[in-house]
Amino acid sequence: MPLTDDEYSCLMIMAEGQNLIAMRDTRWYRPLMSLHAKDFCKGIGNENYVITQRGQAALAGHEESLNGELRQMITKHGEIQEHRQAVHAKMQEALAAVVAGARIAALTTGKSETACLQEMLREIGLRGQEMLK
Numbered sequence: 670m671p672l673t674d675d676e677y678s679c680l681m682i683m684a685e686g687q688n689l690i691a692m693r694d695t696r697w698y699r700p701l702m703s704l705h706a707k708d709f710c711k712g713i714g715n716e717n718y719v720i721t722q723r724g725q726a727a728l729a730g731h732e733e734s735l736n737g738e739l740r741q742m743i744t745k746h747g748e749i750q751e752h753r754q755a756v757h758a759k760m761q762e763a764l765a766a767v768v769a770g771a772r773i774a775a776l777t778t779g780k781s782e783t784a785c786l787q788e789m790l791r792e793i794g795l796r797g798q799e800m801l802k
Contacts, residue, residue, distance in 0.1 A: 677731055684720050708721060709724030
């Protein structure tokens with residue numbers, strides 16, 4: 670059963686050797702009582718609670734889960750960066766080819782390189798849309 674953020678915070682505090690006091694009308698009361706019901710902490714003395722072995726195991730499992738999620742996020746970020754670099758490289762290749770084509774078209778048609786480039790880009794856009802279908 671996953672821990673809430675507040676349950677996790679309570680377990681971390683208790684794992685550091687601190688007791689938590691079950692004070693009603695505080696943020697920590699409900700998560701502390703939930704942990705107690707799960708046998709992740711136990712009462713000592715007058716409303717003081719400490720972490721149990723089950724609580725230690727739950728804390729370790731939760732942290733392992735968080736580490737796994739972080740590893741996945743880092744891996745995904747790396748993949749996204751690789752894709753961005755590949756897209757950028759392809760765009761540079763395409764740009765160089767289109768500019769070279771526009772220069773050749775300008776020599777052939779007598780139009781300006783800019784006008785030829787604009788016409789080629791329109792045509793490339795239309796043909797590209799057809800290819801994506």
